[in-house]
Amino acid sequence: MSESKRLFFAIEIPAPLPRQIVRWRAGHFPPEAGRPVAAASLHMTLAFLGDVSADKQRALAAMAGRIRQPGFTLHLDDAGQWLRSRVVWLGTRQPPRGLLQLANLLRAQAARSGCYQSPQPFHPHITLLRHASHAVAIPPPGFSWSFPVTEFVLYESVSGQGRTRYRPLQRWTLNE
Numbered sequence: 001m002s003e004s005k006r007l008f009f010a011i012e013i014p015a016p017l018p019r020q021i022v023r024w025r026a027g028h029f030p031p032e033a034g035r036p037v038a039a040a041s042l043h044m045t046l047a048f049l050g051d052v053s054a055d056k057q058r059a060l061a062a063m064a065g066r067i068r069q070p071g072f073t074l075h076l077d078d079a080g081q082w083l084r085s086r087v088v089w090l091g092t093r094q095p096p097r098g099l100l101q102l103a104n105l106l107r108a109q110a111a112r113s114g115c116y117q118s119p120q121p122f123h124p125h126i127t128l129l130r131h132a133s134h135a136v137a138i139p140p141p142g143f144s145w146s147f148p149v150t151e152f153v154l155y156e157s158v159s160g161q162g163r164t165r166y167r168p169l170q171r172w173t174l175n176e
């Protein structure tokens, strides 16, 4: 029997943004605010798949490969904290329609394939700090970062030696 992998679809944050984000975070949150996500691990999840067998991964990848939609621009102009999930995040005040469409499609395909999907609507965000269990002051986002989203990525979440890494497995281009 083949082993399952912990997978999710996400948007990669292109260079040099991860470094700029990490610099902004270091200037605005004290070390005790939470555990920082490494620059190389910053991403925006589109659909979390959970533990997936090799067969199901192939089926999900085939469906992802049939998605046809144009790219879009993502503006990062918002930040906040969710105490329940203990994360501090960056986000977008006005998610582009393309982002919502892509996430909803991937989530629907995942649900049809038997991957549990939360009934909560999609809340696009990039997690900056984990284990942020105490309310922290969220600075007004004095940044205005934008980038074109031209592809989406299937990632594997790999845990070991007390840390989690996200490994890109496969990419699909968004085009007209």
Ligand code: 2AM
Binding pocket: 008, 044, 045, 048, 087, 118, 126, 127, 157
């Ligand atoms: P988070 O950043 O808000 O914690 C890899 O774990 C990615 O999948 C993370 O971005 C994480 O979101 C998301 N994720 C993990 N477990 C999840 C779940 N049960 N439902 C939705 N997203 C999840």
